[in-house]
Each structure stands twice: as structure tokens, then as C-alpha cells.
Amino acid sequence: MNDKGKIVTGLVIFAALVSFPFWYNLGKAAPPPEVVLTDKAKAAKECVLPKDEIRTEHMQLLDVWRDTQVRDGQTVYINAKGKSYIMSLSNTCLDCHSNYKDFCDRCHVYASVDPYCFDCHIDNPKETK
Amino acid sequence: MERSRREFLKIAGASAAIGLGAGQVMEAVAAATNHQAAPEAQVAHQPEALKATRWGMVVDTRKIESAEQIEKMVEACHKEHNVPMLEEERHRIKWIWETHFHNAFPSQATDRVSEHLEHILLPVMCNHCENPPCVRACPTKATFKRESDGIVMMDFHRCIGCRFCMAACPYGSRSFNFRDPKPFIPEINKAYPTRMKGVVEKCNFCVERLAVGKLPACVEVSDGILTFGDLNDPESEVSKLLKENYAIRRKTNLGTGPSVYYIV
Numbered sequence: 001m002n003d004k005g006k007i008v009t010g011l012v013i014f015a016a017l018v019s020f021p022f023w024y025n026l027g028k029a030a031p032p033p034e035v036v037l038t039d040k041a042k043a044a045k046e047c048v049l050p051k052d053e054i055r056t057e058h059m060q061l062l063d064v065w066r067d068t069q070v071r072d073g074q075t076v077y078i079n080a081k082g083k084s085y086i087m088s089l090s091n092t093c094l095d096c097h098s099n100y101k102d103f104c105d106r107c108h109v110y111a112s113v114d115p116y117c118f119d120c121h122i123d124n125p126k127e128t129k
Numbered sequence: 130m131e132r133s134r135r136e137f138l139k140i141a142g143a144s145a146a147i148g149l150g151a152g153q154v155m156e157a158v159a160a161a162t163n164h165q166a167a168p169e170a171q172v173a174h175q176p177e178a179l180k181a182t183r184w185g186m187v188v189d190t191r192k193i194e195s196a197e198q199i200e201k202m203v204e205a206c207h208k209e210h211n212v213p214m215l216e217e218e219r220h221r222i223k224w225i226w227e228t229h230f231h232n233a234f235p236s237q238a239t240d241r242v243s244e245h246l247e248h249i250l251l252p253v254m255c256n257h258c259e260n261p262p263c264v265r266a267c268p269t270k271a272t273f274k275r276e277s278d279g280i281v282m283m284d285f286h287r288c289i290g291c292r293f294c295m296a297a298c299p300y301g302s303r304s305f306n307f308r309d310p311k312p313f314i315p316e317i318n319k320a321y322p323t324r325m326k327g328v329v330e331k332c333n334f335c336v337e338r339l340a341v342g343k344l345p346a347c348v349e350v351s352d353g354i355l356t357f358g359d360l361n362d363p364e365s366e367v368s369k370l371l372k373e374n375y376a377i378r379r380k381t382n383l384g385t386g387p388s389v390y391y392i393v
Contacts, residue, residue: 068172070284073275075178075340080169087172091320120285120322 033110036102044096048077048085062089062117090121177342181359183279184257184334185388186345187370192354193249199227202252202347202355209335209346211323213306213313222304224332225254225347233379233391246393252347252355255302255332256379257281259386266297272329279388280334290327299380300387303331360388 041047047054049061065087068074078084086092097103100122108115174180193199206212206225215221227250231238261281263272271287272294274280295303309326317323321337324330334357335345348355358365367390370376376390 066286070282070286071273071275072172073174073277073336073340074172075175076173078171078173084173086175090322116325119325122319 030110033106035106036099038097038099038103040098041096048079048092059115062093065089089117094122175340175342179339179342179344181278181365182361183259183359183388184339185279185358185360185367185390186334186348187356187367187376187390187392188252189354189356189370189374189392190246190249190251191392192352193251196227196250198352198354199250199252201350203227205346205350206332206335208316209318209338210321210333211310211314211318212330213310214315215308215310215313220307222306222310222330223302224304224330225252227251228253234377236380236382237377243393251391252351253300253302253379254347254389255281255334256300256385256387256389257332257334259388260384262297262299262383262385263294263303266293268293275336278339280336282333282336283328283330285322285324285328285330288328290329292329294329299383299385303329305329 049057054061065077066089068077069087075087076084077087094100100118104118203225207214210224212222212224230242230246230249230251233251233253257280259279261272261274264274264281267273268291269287269289271284271289273282273284275282290305292305295301295305306324306326306328311317311323314323335343335347338345343349344357345355348357356366356370358367360367360371362368370392371390374392376392378387378390381387
């Protein structure tokens with residue numbers, strides 16, 4: 001066992017490297033995002049679903065909307081409270097929440113999700129050539 | 130390690146039982162956690178929506194006088210649907226466009242076509258066939274025929290860009306986005322989504338306008354050249370026009386059953 005020193009050094013370096021992301025980012029946890037509501041959204045007071053539900057389930061809702069609207073041709077969504085909305089991401093959701101950068105993107109960037117809805121449903125050209 | 134046949138069968142049976150049981154447990158868990166976005170919610174049509182059992186269009190070629198009339202329809206449609214203006218012919222996206230009689234009706238055109246027909250340009254678009262070959266070709270059901278009103282539609286979300294539908298369509302009514310179309314849209318209509326690179330698009334008989342009680346964009350600016358209505362309703366304007374006039378359809382010998390008629 002003459003290589004004890006080398007082995008220990010190697011182990012220390014290995015442990016340091018493996019744990020690098022942890023201690024490097026220590027105390028730098030990104031704060032949870034704060035979304036900005038537009039005046040229109042504030043004035044409306046409530047969304048299509050209650051706040052907690054729309055926060056966690058807007059993707060499921062949009063998925064249902066997409067199929068109902070495009071494939072079944074039905075365009076009106078009547079929520080549990082009896083209020084009706086036109087099922088349209090472009091014309092209903094993004095009409096109130098017209099601040100893409102300060103609303104949609106805040107959480108999507110934080111959660112590192114990249115939904116492709118916005119490739120077509122808002123005016124943000126990606127490819128210029 | 131030696132194992133008797135009996136022992137082997139025991140282990141195999143036990144694992145199979147565990148496996149089957151696990152499947153059921155998983156299903157139960159999935160059912161319990163499956164989100165149902167607002168169970169009490171309902172969907173409906175807009176009250177002002179136009180309804181029909183088979184939408185169709187009649188093109189009165191006798192009323193066509195100039196190419197500008199067709200240009201106007203093309204412009205109205207392409208503006209409404211965010212169709213890009215691409216210079217290069219092979220990249221061009223067309224929902225409705227103009228063509229000569231002998232191109233639109235290759236089997237009907239003889240060497241002596243009436244002077245009027247020979248000189249005018251006809252508007253052509255998706256024929257919203259009764260038996261659409263594009264729908265049969267689509268592997269993802271991105272293009273489908275809406276059973277309620279016979280409109281052949283595209284679900285851009287599902288299109289994988291394989292272009293089988295383009296090969297299947299005998300009218301060339303479908304265009305493929307070889308490039309990202311957004312930079313080439315002169316003026317974006319935010320009410321209608323744009324498309325992305327790699328999807329096929331075509332005329333949709335303005336479903337989004339019918340849903341809010343409006344006639345298709347091209348019909349509105351057509352000066353009476355185009356008439357739109359329910360082919361299954363004998364009282365509709367299109368049915369009346371077809372009763373009183375001789376009309377032809379494009380490439381009927383292929384059995385697609387187009388819903389766009391041309392009075393010649």
C-alpha cells in the first residue's frame with residue numbers, strides 16, 4: 001500500500017468535482033418567479049379556472065381546448081361557474097395576458113419548460129433566415 | 130445451479146401473477162391521479178355560428194372579368210390566415226390561387242374552349258372532397274374530414290410534415306412550409322395562428338369565420354363570383370344555383386367528390 005497518498009488525493013479531487021455544482025450554486029437558489037398581471041387581467045379578477053387550478057393545470061386545459069376547438073369545432077367553454085369563454089389561446093388567454101415576457105415566460109423559464117405553443121400563437125419570430 | 134422443472138414453473142407463475150397485479154395497481158393509481166380539468170365545465174358552439182351538413186362553394190365563371198377580381202380574393206384569404214409571401218415558386222404557400230381553365234380542368238378542356246373561358250383566370254382552392262385522398266394518406270390524422278359539415282381540415286399541431294397528403298391531393302391544394310413562414314408574413318393577423326417550419330397547410334373554408342357567423346373571406350370580396358352554402362340543403366343559394374345552371378367539378382373521374390363547383 002504505497003500509493004495511499006495518490007489514492008486519497010484522487011478521491012478528494014473526485015469528490016470535489018462531483019459536488020462542484022452543489023457548493024458552487026450554494027445560496028444562489030433562484031427565487032420563485034413573480035408573474036406580472038396586465039391591467040386587463042387584473043380587472044377581470046378571475047381566470048377561466050380558479051387561480052390554483054389554472055396554475056397547475058393550464059396545460060391540460062389547453063390540450064382539451066385544442067382538440068375540442070380544432071377537431072370538434074366547438075368554440076365556447078363554459079366553466080364551473082357558468083361563465084363562458086372562447087376557447088382560444090391566441091384570442092382569449094393571450095388577450096388578457098398580453099405580456100408574454102413577464103407572464104408566460106417567467107414560470108416557463110424558471111421551470112425550464114419550452115412549450116411550442118408560442119411558435120405559432122404569438123408574434124415572436126424565431127428563425128430570421 | 131440446478132433447478133427442477135417444478136421449481137421453475139413455480140417461480141415463473143409467481144412472477145406472472147406479480148406482473149399482472151402490478152398492472153392493475155398502476156392503472157388504479159393512474160385513474161386516481163388523472164387530472165380532469167374542471168369536471169363540471171361544458172363546451173358549446175357559439176350561437177351565431179353558421180351550420181351546414183356539407184359546406185360547398187359555387188364559382189360562377191361567367192361573372193369573372195379580370196384577374197384583379199381573383200387577386201382580391203387571394204389577398205383577403207392570405208391576409209386573414211397569415212399566409213407568407215415567399216418569392217421563390219417552390220417555397221410558395223397557396224390557400225387559394227388563380228389558374229387557367231385548361232390547368233384546372235385538364236380532362237374537360239378541348240382544343241376549342243369558349244373564348245371567355247380561355248381568357249379568364251379561375252380561382253382554385255381545396256375542394257373539400259367528399260372522399261378526400263389526403264385524409265386517407267395522413268399517418269397522424271392531422272388532416273381529417275369534419276363529420277358535422279364535411280370540411281377537410283388541418284390540425285397543424287399534429288402535422289409531422291411527411292407530405293403524404295400533398296402527394297395524395299390531385300389538385301395541388303396543399304403547400305408545405307419549407308421555411309419558417311413568420312418573417313414573410315406582411316402583416317400578422319393576431320387572431321389567427323401562424324404556422325411553423327415543417328407543416329402542411331391549405332384552405333380551411335374559413336372554419337374560424339364560420340364559427341363566428343361570417344362567410345369565408347374570399348366569398349366576401351368576390352363580387353358575387355363565389356357563392357357559399359350548404360349543398361345538402363335544397364333551399365340554399367348554392368343548391369339553387371346548381372339547379373339552374375350547368376356546373377362542373379375538377380377531376381371528378383378520380384372519385385374524390387369535390388365540393389367546389391364551377392358554372393361554365
